[in-house]
Amino acid sequence: MRIAEVPMSERSELTLPDGVRLHVEAYGPADAPLTVVLAHGWCQDRRTWKHQISALRVLGARRPRVIVYDTRGHGRSGATGLGGATLGQLGDDLAEVLRRYAPTGPIVLGGHSMGGMTIMEYAHAHPGEFAQRVTGLLFVSTTAEGHTHTQYGLPARIAALMRAGETLGAGVLARSGPWRPHRAVLPALRPAVRWLLFGDDYDEDALDLAMRCFGRASLRSIGAFRSSIGAQQRLDTLTALADVPATVLVGERDRLTPPACARSIAEALPFADLRVVPGAGHMLPLERPHEVSAALTAIVERATPARRPRRARRTTSALKKAA
Template structure:
C-alpha cells in the first residue's frame, strides 16, 4: 500500500483506487477517531461509473488507523489541512479534484481552503460535506438539555487535556464491549447495520489517547463560515442526520447558507455516521458532485461524425 512521509516526519497510510488517467480525482477524509474505511461504500459506488470513474484517494489521518502517531503539536486542524495539501501534491498534482469530508474530515477541508486559497481555487471542482461543522462546538448539545450539555462539554474538555498528554497508547481497545452502548448512542441514529457499528468501534479502538484528546481544542474552537463564503461558486452537497448528536442539523444549515450553490439534505432518523448508516444517499450525493466536476467529453461517435463533416467540407 502507498505511504507518504509528511514534512514533519509523520507517516500516512494512503489507498489509491482507480486509473491514474481518470478525468477527476476524489479525495475522501474520515472523521475523528475513525479511519479511511468509513468511506468503503462510497469507494465501491464510484468503481462502477465506467468511463466516468474517478481516481479515488482515501487515507488515515495522522494519529488514526494505520498512519503513524502524531506528536501533540501536530494534533491540530490546521496541521490536518496542511497534510491534505501534501497528499494532493503527491497523489493528485494536476487536474480537477473533488473533496469529501465526514466530521473532522470536513473541517480539514475547510482548513485547507483557508490556508491554501490559491491552490484550492485552482483545483477544487466539487465538495461533499457530511456530518460536519464550520463552527466548532457552537451547536453541539449531544442530544441533551443545554445546561447538561454545557457540563458534559466542560468535563470533556478537561478530560481531553489529560488524554492528550497520555501518549500514543490505546488502552480503551480492551474496553470496547463495555463502550459499545455509549458509542452506538453517540454516533448512530434509529437504524444501522451491526457491521457499521462494529467498524466504528474498531476504528475508535485504534485511535491513540493522544489523538482522542489532542485534536479536541482546535475542533471545538474552529470558525470557518467566512472561508466557506468565499467558495460560493463551488458545487457542493451538505448532508446531515436528523438525530446527529455531535454535528446536528444547525451545523449543516449554516454551511449550506454560506455556500449558495450547495444542496442540503437532512436524513430523517439518521445519526452521525452517515457514510456507514446511509451509504446509498451519501454515495448518490457524491456521484452527483463527481458528475458535475467531470470535464465534458464528447462521445466517440459524435467526434467521428464531426471529423467526417469537416472532411466533406
Template sequence: MPELTLSDGVTLHVEIHGEADAPATVVLVHGWCLDRRTWRQQVTALKRLGRRSPRVITYDARGHGRSGATELGGATLGRLGEDLAEVIRVYAPSGPVILAGHSMGGMTIMEYAHAYPEEFAGRVAGLLFVSTTAEGHTHTRYGLPPQLATLMRAGEVLGAGLLARSGPWAPHRLLLPALRPAVRWLLFGDDLDDHALQVTMRCVGRTSLRSIGGFRASIGAQQRLDTLAALAGVPASVLVGERDRLTPPACAESIAAALPGATLTVLPGAGHMLTLERPDDVSAALTAIVRRATRTRRPRRVTNRLDQAA
C-alpha cells in the first residue's frame, strides 16, 4: 500500500481501491482514536456498484493506525484539513470527489472546506457526515445529567492535557480488556455486534497517547456552521445515532440546518460508531450520494466567505 509523506514530514498510510479512471473518487476519513478499518464494510459496498464503482481512498490520520506520529503542534483539526487536501491533490488530482467523514473525520472535511473554499467548490461533488459535529463540544453531554456531564468534561479535558504530553507510544493497549466496558458504553447503542467492538478496541489500541490527548482541545473548540452554510448545491447526507453520547442528534440537526439541501437521518437505538454498528445504513447513504455525483454534473456556484461579506 502507498505511503504519502506530507509537507511537514509526517507519513500517512494510504489504501486505494478501484481504477484510476473511475467516474469519481471517494475519500473516507475516520474518527478520533480510530483508523481506516472502520470503513471496511463501506469500501466493500462501493465495489458492488459495477460500472459506477468509484475509486476509493482510505487512510490513517496522523498519529493513528499505521501512519506516522505527529508532533503535538500538528495535533489539530486545521492540520488534518491540510492533510486531507494533500491526499486529494496526490491521489485524486482530477474528477469529482465524494467526501465521507465519521466523527473527527467529518470535522476534518469541514476544515478542508474552510481553508480551501474554491478548491472544495471545484472538486467536491458529494458529502456524507456520520456521527459528527460542527460545534465542538457544545451539545456533548455523554448521555448524563448536565452537572455530571460538566464534571466529566472537566476531567476529560484535564486528562487529555496530560496524555498529550505523554509521547507517541501506546501502553494502554495492555489495558484494553479493562477499558472494553467503558468504550462499549460510550461509543455504542442498544445493539452491539461483538466484532464491531473488537475492531474499535484494536483501533484505540493503535492510537498513541499524544494523539488521544492532543486532538481534544481542537475538537472541543471547532465552530464551522458558517463554513457549511456556504456549500449550497453539494449533495449531502447527515447520519446520527439516536443514542450517540459523543455527537448527539442535536449536532447532526445543526449540520443539516446549516447545509443547504442536506438529508438528515436519525437511526433509532444506535450509538456513535455507525460505520460498524449500522454499516448497511451508512453504505446505503454513501452509495446514494455516489450515484447522484456520477450523473451528469450541472454547473454550480458555491458561496464563499467573500460573497457572504458583500
C-alpha cells in the first residue's frame, strides 16, 4: 500500500496568544458547506491524515473544507514551553484554529490518539462554542481516561514497571528543550515504535511515515505531554455531548489505547458507532486508512447541510392563471 498523494494545500501560520506558531494547511473550497478539522496524535503530525484528506476529495459538490495542523511542539509548528505542554492548552489551541480558519458554519472534528483527547478538552473548556458548531465527531485510537486501561499488551506487573520507566524518562525528556531526536537514533527506535504502534499487518510506508513524524517532534514535547495525557478524565464531558453523532474506531491490538478505552467513550455517547478493527494497532489512519476514511466520509455526508433545490420563479401571469 502506497501513502496517498495529497492535493496542494493552502499553507499558513497561526500565532497563538502565548506566541507559539502553528503550521496550518487547508484543502478544498473556501465556501464549502462544512469544515472538517483533524487533530493528530502525540509525537506525530498532520501527515497522519494524508489518506483521509485524499478520500474526501471525491465528494464533489459536497466536498468539505479540510483543516489540518501540527500541534505545538510537533511537525513544522513552533516549540512549546513546559507550561504549554498540556491537553488543556491543546484544547484552547484548537479553539483558536477554529476561530481563525472555520469561523462560521457546521464543523466535523476528528482526532487520533492525543488529537481525540484534544477535542475532549475543547468540548470541556468551550462548551457553548462546541454545542453551536460541532455536528459530527470521529474518535480514532483514543481515550477519555488517561492511562487507566493502558497495559501495553503486557501482564499487569510488567506494565506497571514499564509505565514507571516511561514516566521517569518523560520527565528527563521534558527538560531537554526544543531539540528533536537525532537522525542516527531513529533506526534504533524503529523496532520499539513498530511494536508499540502497529498491529499484525502493517505497511512499511506507514511505519516510515510514523518514524518521520516522530523525528519532527521535539524532545520536550515527547516528554512533557506525558503527564497530562496520563491524568486526563473526560467521560463526564463526553456524556454532555450525547446528541452529537460520532464514530469511535480502535484497533483490536492497540497497546496504547486498547478497546476498553473506545468502549467507555462509546458508552458515554449513546449515538456513537463503535468499531473494533481486527488485528490492527494504534496507527489506524495509516494502518487501516480505508476503514478510517470510510468512517469519516460517512460522518461528513451525514453532517453536511442539504442544499435546497432551486425553485423556478413564477411570473405574475402564471400566478393569475393558477388562481
